[in-house]
Structure formats: C-alpha cells, structure tokens
Amino acid sequence: MSKDLLLSICIPTYNRYSKLHPMLMQLLSCERKDFEIVIQDNCSTDGTRYIKNDIDDERVRLIENPVNIGGIINGYGALLDARGKYCMICLDKDCVTGTCLSAFMKTLESMPNVKYGLCDLNTDAENDNQLFVTQKECFDFFAYRSRHPSGMFWRTELL
Numbered sequence: 001m002s003k004d005l006l007l008s009i010c011i012p013t014y015n016r017y018s019k020l021h022p023m024l025m026q027l028l029s030c031e032r033k034d035f036e037i038v039i040q041d042n043c044s045t046d047g048t049r050y051i052k053n054d055i056d057d058e059r060v061r062l063i064e065n066p067v068n069i070g071g072i073i074n075g076y077g078a079l080l081d082a083r084g085k086y087c088m089i090c091l092d093k094d095c096v097t098g099t100c101l102s103a104f105m106k107t108l109e110s111m112p113n114v115k116y117g118l119c120d121l122n123t124d125a126e127n128d129n130q131l132f133v134t135q136k137e138c139f140d141f142f143a144y145r146s147r148h149p150s151g152m153f154w155r156t157e158l159l
Helices: 017-028 046-054 072-078 097-112 135-145
Strands: 008-013 035-041 061-066 086-089 117-118 131-134 151-154
Touching: 008 017, 008 072, 008 097, 017 035, 017 046, 017 097, 035 046, 035 072, 046 061, 072 086
Parallel strands: 008 035, 008 086, 035 061
Antiparallel strands: 086 151, 117 131, 117 151
C-alpha cells in the first residue's frame, strides 16, 4: 500500500480495448493525482496489451496474465495488485467520469472509518452511493440488492 494513493481502480479486462480506452481517458480527466488504475489483462488478443503505449500516464499500470485464467480469478488478481488505501472494482465496459471519481474520492476522505461500500460510478455523488462500516452491512446490501460489482470498494488492507 502506498501512503500517497487514496484509491486503486482495479479493472479486469479481456478483449475490450475499444471500450477500455475511452473509459481510461474519462478517468484520467480527474484532476486528482492520488489514484491509480490497475488494468489486469487476461491474455487479450485485441491489442489491449498495448494500451499503455497509447495512454502515457503514470497513474495507469498494466498487468498481463501469461495465460487466460478466467474472469473471476482475473478480477481478484486486479484487486490484489492494488496499492491505494482503498481498492475498487470497475468492469472494462463501464462509463465513469473524472468528475464522479473526484466526488467519490472526496467522500472517502470525509469518512475515514468506512471499510466497505458501493459507489454508483456512472452517476454523480448525490445519487445512490452506499458506505458501510461493518462487513455484515456490506454483504447484506450486496446479497439482497444483487448489485453489479462495479463500484464495490474495500480498504485494501482487508483483502
């Protein structure tokens, strides 16, 4: 974990360069510098491995699997490579704006005891964001609402 990074946005991907590139550009439009984007490429064949050549930003890290390990394990791998205080899962087909990211990070800073939660990444900070202090609250929410995993976040130290 790095003291300088508040958030690691962990993106497992497989053959979605055409969706991933625009999303990265949106995320990188965020004026904050205290986040990283961890792309876990699951042996894509569409040129995803070259995305770092197209996006020259130190906030982006690309981790390439030598073989395809399946989607679920690839997602866990992305989370395990997080270096921020918090890590968040974000699927490669989502649309996230830099403005929403900035607002979410400000919320995280204002509530230092939060351990788990869900941020609706495709909306602004005033909408359906949920922050949880206990693991039970978090799991109950996800189990009963059956939410898409994008926007789920945890304190990295808990993983």
